[in-house]
Amino acid sequence: MKLYIYDHCPFCIRARMILGLHKLAFATEILQNDDETTPISLIGAKQVPILQKADGTYMGESLDIVRYIDEYAGSARLNETIRPEVQAWFDRFSEYGNHLIQPRCIKIGLPEFATPEAIAYFQHKKEKTLGSFDKNLNKTAQYLQQANEELQQLNDLIRDSGCLNGENISMEDILIFPLLRNLSIVRGVVYPQNVMDYVMHMAENSGVDLYFDRAL
Numbered sequence: 001m002k003l004y005i006y007d008h009c010p011f012c013i014r015a016r017m018i019l020g021l022h023k024l025a026f027a028t029e030i031l032q033n034d035d036e037t038t039p040i041s042l043i044g045a046k047q048v049p050i051l052q053k054a055d056g057t058y059m060g061e062s063l064d065i066v067r068y069i070d071e072y073a074g075s076a077r078l079n080e081t082i083r084p085e086v087q088a089w090f091d092r093f094s095e096y097g098n099h100l101i102q103p104r105c106i107k108i109g110l111p112e113f114a115t116p117e118a119i120a121y122f123q124h125k126k127e128k129t130l131g132s133f134d135k136n137l138n139k140t141a142q143y144l145q146q147a148n149e150e151l152q153q154l155n156d157l158i159r160d161s162g163c164l165n166g167e168n169i170s171m172e173d174i175l176i177f178p179l180l181r182n183l184s185i186v187r188g189v190v191y192p193q194n195v196m197d198y199v200m201h202m203a204e205n206s207g208v209d210l211y212f213d214r215a216l
């Protein structure tokens with residue numbers, strides 16, 4: 001099986017997590033961010049993740065991929081329950097997190113941004129919703145304060161460092177870990193103990209790398 005991704009893409013982390021947690025071997029291809037031809041030729045949309053299944057067919061949509069792989073692995077069925085307070089945390093983070101994360105993504109040498117054209121494509125697209133990357137970077141202190149307060153809330157929702165709900169890997173982990181992984185690109189985040197333990201543990205178990213060593 002093969003996964004087409006961007007390294008920074010949180011939806012791609014969902015797919016990488018389920019494959020990694022099930023210890024399934026898979027190849028990855030990191031597309032250039034401005035490569036529209038490849039994804040459109042595979043699934044008819046300029047979007048990743050894309051899974052090439054063992055039979056050679058292609059599948060998009062991260063949660064479809066997660067459910068497909070979970071069933072394919074056979075050994076477990078992902079718990080679909082998401083506590084409303086975890087969903088609410090996800091929804092809040094989704095509103096402000098990219099103001100911190102996306103302007104930094106083009107600055108740490110990620111493979112999907114190998115050319116000036118790929119960087120310009122991403123920046124142009126994201127600035128339409130976020131506003132200028134430079135202005136967002138200048139507001140780091142404000143967004144950081146918000147992130148640090150939110151992490152305190154999340155700390156109380158983490159029941160075990162191995163899985164958020166304290167019982168089994170669930171859709172809660174599939175939603176939340178990708179956001180925390182990408183937040184590791186931001187320098188100055190204050191991680192409460194449960195959050196840090198969870199991030200480190202899930203990164204190890206899923207084989208998804210973190211950005212702490214390159215944080216800006």
Ligand SMILES: N[C@@H](CCC(=O)N[C@@H](CS)C(=O)NCC(=O)O)C(=O)O
Pocket residue numbers: 006008009010011012033046047048049060061062063125
């Ligand atoms: N609903 C899709 C969303 C995937 C998505 O939005 N992926 C982003 C990357 S994070 C993408 O490919 N965007 C197109 C682009 O960047 O041009 C899923 O869950 O897989």
